[in-house]
Amino acid sequence: MGLIDAPTLAEKLRPPRALTELGGSLFAEPAEGSTTAWLAWWSGAREELAEAIARARSAGATRLTAGGPPGNYVESGVDASDADRVAALLAAGFTTRGEHLDLRVDTAVAPRPASEATVARSADDLRALIGPAFGSAWQWEAERALAHHGLFTARSTGGDWLGFAAHSGNLCHRGTFGPIGVLPSARGRGVGVALASAVFADLHARGFAEATVPWVAAETVAFYESMVCLRGRTRRLSMTLALSGRGSP
């Protein structure tokens, strides 16, 4: 088992082969008042899992998440086909809070402009717009995407902000799409496709012939299928273990 102390863990994981080849990752959310989160990885052996849980408890962590939480992850969740790992987590007291898909997509897509909106690369982190509309995790990912020049914004012809899409907000070395959000009032008019196709085209131009779209809800797969070719999908489980957060004496 290994441990990393870092506030932006996924950004620091280089070379890219690090965790997923070693095994699964466990993200410990810090105790209240502490800014230090940490990440453990384990081969799947139950004793390593027990050790990680014990360390998280003694560090006063409030929760352990298998994979990682939205906004800061190495894997978006536990691969549902890995029955041994899922069984070990359940036996250790983890509960499954939801499931989603990671899509592998072909990035060869022609940009598809929207008739009523303009999509452009953003030079601003958009935090004042993204946070209130879509939450702090996406705001944070957008900030990191901006650092990699991977943030795109959509505005109406009248200049109103309509939404954003990004790549490289997490796991930038792997070609990672997301997040994407269009304001509810602007949905269904091609803005999402215009944003997403610009992001896929930019990934393609950077040499990523394929990209991962993590955290996709089953009902949103059709949105991606409407513009890119799907090469594969992995079902992932969000599994967490609540801890007291008080730390050991």
Ligand SMILES: CC(C)(COP(=O)(O)OP(=O)(O)OC[C@H]1O[C@@H](n2cnc3c(N)ncnc32)[C@H](O)[C@@H]1OP(=O)(O)O)[C@@H](O)C(=O)NCCC(=O)NCCS
């Ligand atoms: C997903 C989202 C970005 C789509 O934006 P949008 O501007 O409404 O999408 P568009 O109008 O460009 O295109 C929608 C197309 O995808 C299809 N589609 C299928 N499932 C869809 C879904 N769950 N949501 C939106 N569109 C969907 C539509 O039918 C449409 O296809 P069509 O042009 O052939 O009719 C927007 O709904 C959103 O912000 N949702 C909340 C955040 C979210 O779920 N993000 C994705 C995380 S993986």
